[in-house]
Amino acid sequence: MTLTEEPIEGGSVGTRRIDSGRDLTPDEKKFVGQHLIVAFAALMVGSFFGPLQSLEFGGLDLYPYLEPVIKSYYQGLTLHGVLNALVFTTIFITGFTTLTTIKALGRPLAKPKLNKFGFYTMIVGLVMAAIPILFNKATVLYTFYPPLKASWAFYLGLTLVVVGSWIEGYGFYFTLHAWRKDNPGVRSPLVALAPIINMAMWQIATLGIAVEILTMLLPWSVGLIDGTDPELARTYFWWTGHPLVYFWLLPAYTSWYAMLPKQVGGKLFSDSLARLSFWMFLIVSVPVGFHHQFTDPGVPQTWKFIHAMLTYSVFFPSMITAFTVIASLEYGARRNGGTGLVGWIRALPWKDPSVTAQLLAALLFVFGGIGGLTNASYSLNLVIHNTAWVPGHFHLTVATAVTLSFMGISYWMVPYITGKALYKPKLALVQAWTWFVGMIIFSNAMHVVGLLGAPRRTPLGSAPYVPEEWSGHLLRVSIGGTILFYSVYTFGYIMLRTALGPKIDPALVPTVPIAESMRSPQLTPLWLDRFKPWLIAAALLLVIAYGPQLVDQIWNMNLNSPGTDFTPW
Amino acid sequence: MSSPDADLDEASNEEHFKPTGTLFLLAIFVVILILLWFSVYAILLSRGVTT
Amino acid sequence: MTGANETEEFATDKRLTMGIDPYERNWMRLSVALLVGFFAVVVVAGFAMGIQVNGAESEVDPRNVTDSEPWATPGLREISDGVYEAYVVASAWTFSPRELEIPVGSKVTIYVTSVDLQHGFKITDTNVNFMVIPGQVSKLDYTFDTVGEFPYICHEYCGSGHASMFGTVNVVPQSSDEAAAPTDDDKTDDGADE
Numbered sequence: 001m002t003l004t005e006e007p008i009e010g011g012s013v014g015t016r017r018i019d020s021g022r023d024l025t026p027d028e029k030k031f032v033g034q035h036l037i038v039a040f041a042a043l044m045v046g047s048f049f050g051p052l053q054s055l056e057f058g059g060l061d062l063y064p065y066l067e068p069v070i071k072s073y074y075q076g077l078t079l080h081g082v083l084n085a086l087v088f089t090t091i092f093i094t095g096f097t098t099l100t101t102i103k104a105l106g107r108p109l110a111k112p113k114l115n116k117f118g119f120y121t122m123i124v125g126l127v128m129a130a131i132p133i134l135f136n137k138a139t140v141l142y143t144f145y146p147p148l149k150a151s152w153a154f155y156l157g158l159t160l161v162v163v164g165s166w167i168e169g170y171g172f173y174f175t176l177h178a179w180r181k182d183n184p185g186v187r188s189p190l191v192a193l194a195p196i197i198n199m200a201m202w203q204i205a206t207l208g209i210a211v212e213i214l215t216m217l218l219p220w221s222v223g224l225i226d227g228t229d230p231e232l233a234r235t236y237f238w239w240t241g242h243p244l245v246y247f248w249l250l251p252a253y254t255s256w257y258a259m260l261p262k263q264v265g266g267k268l269f270s271d272s273l274a275r276l277s278f279w280m281f282l283i284v285s286v287p288v289g290f291h292h293q294f295t296d297p298g299v300p301q302t303w304k305f306i307h308a309m310l311t312y313s314v315f316f317p318s319m320i321t322a323f324t325v326i327a328s329l330e331y332g333a334r335r336n337g338g339t340g341l342v343g344w345i346r347a348l349p350w351k352d353p354s355v356t357a358q359l360l361a362a363l364l365f366v367f368g369g370i371g372g373l374t375n376a377s378y379s380l381n382l383v384i385h386n387t388a389w390v391p392g393h394f395h396l397t398v399a400t401a402v403t404l405s406f407m408g409i410s411y412w413m414v415p416y417i418t419g420k421a422l423y424k425p426k427l428a429l430v431q432a433w434t435w436f437v438g439m440i441i442f443s444n445a446m447h448v449v450g451l452l453g454a455p456r457r458t459p460l461g462s463a464p465y466v467p468e469e470w471s472g473h474l475l476r477v478s479i480g481g482t483i484l485f486y487s488v489y490t491f492g493y494i495m496l497r498t499a500l501g502p503k504i505d506p507a508l509v510p511t512v513p514i515a516e517s518m519r520s521p522q523l524t525p526l527w528l529d530r531f532k533p534w535l536i537a538a539a540l541l542l543v544i545a546y547g548p549q550l551v552d553q554i555w556n557m558n559l560n561s562p563g564t565d566f567t568p569w
Numbered sequence: 570m571s572s573p574d575a576d577l578d579e580a581s582n583e584e585h586f587k588p589t590g591t592l593f594l595l596a597i598f599v600v601i602l603i604l605l606w607f608s609v610y611a612i613l614l615s616r617g618v619t620t
Numbered sequence: 621m622t623g624a625n626e627t628e629e630f631a632t633d634k635r636l637t638m639g640i641d642p643y644e645r646n647w648m649r650l651s652v653a654l655l656v657g658f659f660a661v662v663v664v665a666g667f668a669m670g671i672q673v674n675g676a677e678s679e680v681d682p683r684n685v686t687d688s689e690p691w692a693t694p695g696l697r698e699i700s701d702g703v704y705e706a707y708v709v710a711s712a713w714t715f716s717p718r719e720l721e722i723p724v725g726s727k728v729t730i731y732v733t734s735v736d737l738q739h740g741f742k743i744t745d746t747n748v749n750f751m752v753i754p755g756q757v758s759k760l761d762y763t764f765d766t767v768g769e770f771p772y773i774c775h776e777y778c779g780s781g782h783a784s785m786f787g788t789v790n791v792v793p794q795s796s797d798e799a800a801a802p803t804d805d806d807k808t809d810d811g812a813d814e
Contacts, residue, residue: 072780141777145738147754148779230738230753269588272639294673295749297756301675308662312655319651323595323644327588334586341593366598370605373658377606379666379673382747383613386740386775451612453744455775463783465744465771518586519639560681561754564736568712568779588643595647599654606658610665616747618670620761 022106023512024099029417031116035095036414038123039088040495043403046083047488049076054442054481056461057474071136073459074569078133081142085398087126089248090161092406094119094168096251097195099413101172103512104192107182110174118167125160128153139569141457143237144217146228147563152221155213162206169199187521187529190274191258191514197278198250200531201243204538205286208239216559227562231298232553238289239546246285246314248398250278252405256325256362259409262515263355264348266332269324271517275528277317277324283538284314287545294381303549304378310545311376318369325362328515353428357408360436361401364443368396371447388460389450392443400439404432407491412510414498421504423497427490434487442480449473674750674760682735682754685709691733696720704728708772710739710752713781715772721790727763740775743789751776764791 024032049070052062056073063073070076098115102108109115131153132138138150144158176188176196212233219225257274261267268274290307293299330344338347349355371393374380384390415422422428449470450456460466460474527533640648665671685691686709694707695717706728709716722728732741732752739752743762750758752774764770774785 074777074780074782145776147737148777229755231756234753270640270644273644293751296751297674297753297758298676298679301673304673304675305666309659312659315655316651320644320648322598323588323591323647326591326594327641327644330588330590331586341590344590366601367605370602373602374606374609377658377662379671379747380609380613380662382619382671382673382749383609383616385749386742386751451609453742453773455740455742455773457777458775458783460783463786465773465786523639556679558679558681558755560683562683564712564779568737588641592643592647599650602654610661613665613671613747614669616745617762617765619747620670620672
């Protein structure tokens with residue numbers, strides 16, 4: 001089934017109605033829905049531990065009451081990190097990409113069974129990793145640095161989640177490939193292309209932890225080798241660990257660029273720059289991992305410095321994004337009658353919870369971006385490395401720019417796939433605003449207390465070295481965390497009530513918002529629509545930026561770190 | 570109508586929209602970026618030399 | 621005037637310019653300039669002022685590193701007048717030694733390694749901050765110019781005792797100017813508050 005609408009060349013430029021294309025079939029909607037159910041379940045369980053951590057900072061440790069099930073702060077923190085940052089995001093993203101691929105290309109998945117297989121592989125992996133965490137056999141946090149030794153099932157489970165996401169990724173490429181064969185010379189729709197660029201980036205990025213787990217952690221956890229090389233493991237991990245944040249972010253960018261403008265009555269300001277920034281993320285997201293290792297003892301300063309420079313270059317596509325997205329919004333607001341230098345902002349549809357959530361997410365991302373540039377700045381890392389600043393920072397990025405945007409997307413996506421009305425849109429607005437306010441309080445306090453020297457990943461409520469000076473900030477962490485707890489469970493409740501509500505008149509069900517571009521995408525140069533040049537560039541840059549140091553570390557590998565002879569947690 | 574040039578002409582007739590509000594917001598962003606970044610830089614300088 | 625010219629140039633050059641709005645083109649130029657500027661300032665701090673991150677120092681075998689010197693007797697030692705070396709061994713969940721007494725104004729080369737898990741080492745209110753990784757030696761030089769107590773805190777998760785893993789740098793007045801007693805009073809006050 002291909003797009004039978006007016007072909008692009010003959011139609012009048014700018015009025016091509018890509019959003020009138022093919023809707024998802026009930027089966028396809030169900031498949032997307034299965035992703036969302038798993039993703040939201042992970043978010044709900046993972047978020048349960050957020051307030052426990054933040055309340056501990058303020059001096060109220062509730063973990064002892066959970067002792068029959070959850071043994072420690074760190075076990076809760078592991079669940080929080082793994083379920084929220086790894087599972088919720090990955091499964092939501094593959095579900096969202098399924099929807100954008102089918103909808104924007106106007107055709108079914110090329111190999112639907114392959115995608116199903118990928119999804120079930122992820123589920124098996126999720127269960128396999130969750131069991132040891134729940135039984136306190138993998139309290140290693142979501143970075144699982146060796147020689148903290150988790151159960152083999154944890155490593156194998158994570159591997160399967162990653163492999164499952166690869167398989168779904170292949171399914172998306174095959175679908176795009178089939179579409180291109182049927183539509184020679186037509187630029188791929190941005191809404192379909194961008195999430196697939198993201199999946200390609202993810203395949204390159206996850207090679208790091210794949211090698212880490214398969215060559216070191218898994219053999220070690222089953223006793224085939226006696227020890228690990230922790231420095232090499234960190235280099236493998238951060239090959240994946242930083243692009244991971246772009247894997248989370250790019251679907252949100254897709255929505256900001258190519259969907260949100262439609263929701264506010266505007267158009268995408270620049271199709272070609274939108275594409276350029278996604279391709280730039282493909283090539284520069286990965287060769288930047290050493291900026292997480294600025295203070296590592298086993299990496300020479302030269303490589304740290306080179307990666308600092310490359311990390312700065314990743315900031316560039318985000319600067320383009322800032323301009324293009326704001327301009328697209330401004331265009332919409334002015335068409336709605338907005339006027340003035342800043343007055344137009346009021347003409348945005350702030351009553352629409354899907355829009356509000358994403359606008360607030362993008363607004364807080366400004367501060368996430370500034371913090372990120374600080375983190376990337378080589379010796380500035382001495383001030384903030386591994387302090388509470390860091391979780392303060394990534395709660396603005398992954399937990400707001402990404403998560404709050406995903407919540408906003410869900411406010412149209414769940415009604416769309418269920419054929420039901422969003423439950424209490426006003427409550428959804430309250431949800432978005434409470435996330436915004438709670439996160440400002442939480443994140444600001446974390447940044448400040450981090451600058452004062454508070455370490456991350458530490459129950460500061462019971463640490464003996466905490467000075468009086470920090471206590472006000474720690475209390476603000478508790479307050480912010482509690483507000484966020486209210487907000488995230490309100491989100492879960494709205495989703496549940498929406499899904500359980502009655503079907504409504506199909507004419508009233510929200511459609512998939514796909515923004516037109518101000519200029520026809522056909523005017524975008526061909527090289528901004530082809531994978532090959534960018535994949536070659538990505539490979540070359542990786543060889544240059546990682547090759548020498550990685551080869552050196554592998555060549556001089558010493559598997560001489562067995563860890564402790566007791567379970568350290 | 571189907572020639573690329575026709576597409577171009579139509580496109581150039583599209584709304585000439587000057588994103589003045591965008592530029593204003595981005596100017597504020599640049600100021601905040603510089604202030605916040607340099608506040609951390611100042612902390613770095615105040616905490617002594619490491620070699 | 622210029623605006624009109626720009627628009628015209630924009631219209632004729634569409635394909636070459638990828639249809640980039642002239643304002644956005646300038647924003648991209650400004651972005652690059654900003655990033656270059658920030659990076660230049662980073663280079664100044666790192667290379668002109670000498671505020672550096674640690675590099676690749678040396679490797680050890682974590683299984684027997686404490687069997688031989690210098691790691692067998694960690695602590696502070698004076699190499700020459702006012703110049704010190706400090707060796708600190710991290711293990712779950714303690715630093716050895718737990719206290720370093722350093723005369724004010726001394727330049728100390730700090731070496732830290734771990735015998736078991738990954739740990740972290742950050743001396744509060746200083747720029748001394750690095751990872752401590754089994755098999756690797758972390759090293760930074762720092763001059764302690766302020767009298768007072770500066771906790772060094774483990775900042776990488778290392779198991780159930782992580783939150784209590786810390787030590788203290790005690791920067792004391794030089795023995796010659798011990799008259800600088802007011803700091804002692806401050807300390808007692810702090811103690812009374814707790």
